[in-house]
Amino acid sequence: xxxIDAVAVEGDTVAAQPDSASTKLESPTGSATHEPLPxxxxxxxxxxxxxxxxxxxxAGMGMGDSDAIALFESAIDQGVTYIDTAPGYExxxxxxxxxxxxxxxxxxxxxxxxxxxxxxxxxKLEEALRELNTDAVxxxxxxxxxxxxxxxxxxxxxxxxxxxxxxxxxxxxxxxxPGHNVPHRVQRVVEEADIDVIMIALNxxxxxxxxFDQSVLPAAVNRNVGVAAMKIYGGAEAMKYETTDxxxxxxxxxxxxxxxxxxxxxxxxxxxxxxxxxxxxxxYTHQELQQNIEWARRAAP
Numbered sequence: 001x002x003x004i005d006a007v008a009v010e011g012d013t014v015a016a017q018p019d020s021a022s023t024k025l026e027s028p029t030g031s032a033t034h035e036p037l038p039x040x041x042x043x044x045x046x047x048x049x050x051x052x053x054x055x056x057x058x059a060g061m062g063m064g065d066s067d068a069i070a071l072f073e074s075a076i077d078q079g080v081t082y083i084d085t086a087p088g089y090e091x092x093x094x095x096x097x098x099x100x101x102x103x104x105x106x107x108x109x110x111x112x113x114x115x116x117x118x119x120x121x122x123x124k125l126e127e128a129l130r131e132l133n134t135d136a137v138x139x140x141x142x143x144x145x146x147x148x149x150x151x152x153x154x155x156x157x158x159x160x161x162x163x164x165x166x167x168x169x170x171x172x173x174x175x176x177x178p179g180h181n182v183p184h185r186v187q188r189v190v191e192e193a194d195i196d197v198i199m200i201a202l203n204x205x206x207x208x209x210x211x212f213d214q215s216v217l218p219a220a221v222n223r224n225v226g227v228a229a230m231k232i233y234g235g236a237e238a239m240k241y242e243t244t245d246x247x248x249x250x251x252x253x254x255x256x257x258x259x260x261x262x263x264x265x266x267x268x269x270x271x272x273x274x275x276x277x278x279x280x281x282x283x284y285t286h287q288e289l290q291q292n293i294e295w296a297r298r299a300a301p
Contacts, residue, residue: 037079037296040277043226045174045196047138049108051271052296053082053228054289055282060085060092062284068095074286076106078293084199084228084280086112086143087128097133104134112143112178113159116152121162125171139197140172145189146182153177153189160193178230179212187216190225197226199280202270203234213273221275229270229279233263267292268299 037050054075059068072083072095085092093111100107111132113124125140142148142159152158163175176197179186186198198220200212220227270279279296283289 035297037293041226042197042228042277043220043275044224045139045226047108047174047226049082049278050079050296051278051299052080052292053084053278053280054080055230055280056083056085056092056096057089058282058284059095060089065091065095065098068092069098071283071286071289072096072099073103075283075289076103078289080289080293081106082108082110082228082278082280084110084230085132086114087124087131088112088114088143093128093131097131100132100134108139109134109137110139110141111137112141113163114143114147116142116149116159118157118159118162118165121159122166125163125166129171136170137172139174139176140166141175141197141199142177145177145179145185148185150185150188154192160189160195164194174226176226179216180231183212183216186212187219190216190219190223195225197228199228199230201231202229202273202276202279203232203266204269205234217273217275226277227273227275229273229276232266232270232279232281233261263291264295264298267295271296271299 037052039048039050041047042049054072056068056072059071063071068091075081075083076099083096085096087093096109100109109132111125111128113121113128115121115124121142125137128140129135129137140163142153142163145153148159153160155161160175163172166172167175174196176195176199177186177189178199180201183200186200189195190198198216200216202213202217217227267279267281270276281292283292
């Protein structure tokens with residue numbers, strides 16, 4: 001993959017790293033370093049989180065349990081302590097349950113409830129906590145606002161009301177919503193509800209389709225709502241994380257259509273956006289983990 005000296009995106013120019021060539025995502029980068037990752041404040045929560053977070057969909061849907069657990073342990077050891085999971089990621093929460101009794105205090109733990117309904121949101125969170133083998137998470141999202149009924153989510157019998165009740169009960173510290181698509185739904189929640197964090201798709205391609213960075217992101221920054229970036233490399237191709245016997249990892253959606261894709265530049269661009277505290281990346285291998293950590297360190301201002 002050749003490096004890109006600079007990329008122009010609708011008038012904005014993002015400078016690439018001075019390296020003459022970028023490294024493939026799976027290229028080993030040598031022995032692990034335990035130098036702390038840079039951290040940023042996650043909006044109104046006041047929490048300091050690493051600028052690189054770990055998404056667990058690849059582990060839960062495309063890795064064996066022992067490999068996934070080893071990857072989680074290595075990530076935490078190296079400061080990637082923002083861990084994002086969901087009941088829909090198949091075995092991911094059960095995999096995490098094997099390490100949480102020992103390492104819960106080291107992690108900013110995030111899960112999701114895929115419903116618009118108040119009672120269901122509480123029940124789904126309680127079920128997730130049992131599966132995770134922990135008493136509480138740090139943050140819970142109403143999963144994928146693009147697939148939810150926004151009016152119901154915002155109502156007194158909606159999912160956000162349920163998660164606010166969960167907050168009062170001590171089941172979660174913070175609440176929020178993610179947005180993969182349909183940005184106006186996420187923006188409405190940001191503007192009308194009392195939420196703490198959003199997670200939105202921020203990458204080169206989606207900037208020209210959903211443009212979260214031009215609408216939702218400014219609204220969140222104005223209200224000091226914390227922002228996590230996701231899908232910075234486009235997410236898995238066709239949103240399929242399951243691997244075959246011949247695959248170690250799934251290609252990203254952008255990688256699948258662009259031969260020369262500069263991953264490092266994509267990460268730097270997402271982290272350069274105002275208000276973005278962390279970029280959540282799903283990873284399959286230790287090589288991917290090491291490479292993303294290296295890029296994150298170089299991306300820090």
